[in-house]
Amino acid sequence: MTQVQLTKEEEKIFNGEMGEAPKIAIRLLNSLGELGGADRLIPIKSAHISGVSYKNVGEGGIQFLRKISHKVSVPTSLNPLGFDIENGGPVDIDANFHSKQMEIVKIYQEMGVMDSFTCTPYYYYNEPSFGDHLSWAESSAIIYVNSLIGARTNRESGPSAMASAIIGKTPNHGLHTDEGRKATVIVKVEEPLDYTKFAALGLFLGPKLNKKIPLVKGQRNAKSIELKALSAALSATSSIPMFHVEGVTKETRLVSDSPETMEVTKEDISDTISKNSTQQEPELIAIGCPHLSSEELTYIAGLVKGKKKIGPDLFLFTSREVKANSTEAVKIIENFGGKVFADTCMVVSPLSNTYGSTGTNSGKASFYLPLKGYGNQKVAFMGILDLLKWVIA
């Protein structure tokens, strides 16, 4: 394996002269740099840390967080947790889960991490620019900022993003280089896709491409929100860090010399949707994985405005900042009888405490929610208009 060239300063950290937490952090970065073939560590503009919900972090994770707890040296945002801190919900939480969760939050707060609690930090808290080097975790956010913004981050894990946040650097390899961002497969999709169909495209392509970066052709009208759905579904079912969309994303010039090609048909998309869905009436309609933007909240508010609510519960998930900046839409949705939660989502909250079946338009959620011992849900995966038919009289 290659050697990562550490500076004198970094050597000191490596040898423990700056304390235990920075030593653990830089040693992890060094090992991952060797794995990826990095020549050196490079400074980052920001970090984003996943691994906040007690459901995901667990007891072992808390012990690790205590050990590595140290002030961060760059702006660092944080993923969602198991419930809405200020308003409670979406489901009942036992006292143990609550106290463990707040312990995790406290450790991060002491590190100087932002109270963002969102998987879409790029909307408010932590907005990268084209070409910025980052160290981000949260698979859906990594692929989004690489692809749509043109910022540069590898697929960091929760612990490695935290290590980078402490050191302020990341190993220089992979997505930080032009070579690592090249499309190696060209995917032609003729059918015009909407949000849910982009999510289905992600679920379909993920297991087929595994780690190859695709260049998607035939989707010149794709909107950012739709590509957010693709980001989340693709990265849940693969380790793909980035995609290109012809006519839409900024680095479509980056294509390898002899890319493979494949075609995705209308049937591939519709089969994926039906394979991931039970058609029975769900107990809960959950929208906002990834977290909703202001634009999406406003769109949903328009659909339910003045209508009478029936049937299953309707939960929407977003970040605190988006919620605070969408007061009108939130009021309309709450008047209708829906609920808007911040800080959390249907995947990282212990939904199965209360619900057995969930309807969602999220490809990512429809991957995680059915898994036994994790989400334990029956899932109805369909578009937002079909979902709302369950709740509008």
Add this chain to the structure above:
Amino acid sequence: MGDSLIKGRGLSPGNATSSVVVCDQYISPLGEISRDGLITSGPCENVSITGKILAFKGGRGSTVGSYTFLELKSKNIAPSGLINETAEQMVVTGAIISEIPMVDMIPLDIFLNGDRISINGSTGEVMIDGVKEKRVATVYLIHRGRILLLKRSENATSYPGQYGGISGYIEEGETPEQTARREMIEECDVHDAEMKRMGSEIYVRSGGMLYVITPMLMESKTDRVKLNEENSGYSWVTPDELYRHETVSKFKETFGVLTAK
């Protein structure tokens, strides 16, 4: 020869010895490995990994997956080692912070489920207990765009009646090329061929044997071939025709690799 020794890449230090669970799938440690140590989807659904060495293609999904290994470790139900074909950093991070030895660059098909194996997470070495290793040289002999296929005798100890290249065990003190030239003379009476490409080692597992094969692409000046008793027939075929023959394990893929640009 004793137990088989395969060299991969060491990713997380430490040694482990246990039986191997082979899962021919990518796994999201978040969700696809439960908090009681079971795989929850794919070909290995409901299989326990506690105390085993878990061999799978690689990680996928959530970047929080690293914590799954820490959680299993803190409950004393972690796998004792990890093997990937090609690792990505979320799983590697999980292995490092949970102090679980890990190795990658190991093909999964060298294992049978339940093999007792040892891994060294520093050197990348993997050992399979009780499986004998045999080093083999195989020549893909070409002449004017055609490749020589030998039909193995019905009495052959492995792959009887199937088509293959010129093949033989590498004997003590021989290089793979020396074996290749000796076998060409013995099996085909071919004395003069030019080495075009030496491939990297491939592994073929067959019961209690692990064949470690060095493939070579060589070009003969003549199509004259005289067989000994090891083979019952031969033909010079085009690459297209090759794909229609029933060949020994991994023969076609390896030919593809050897002739790739």
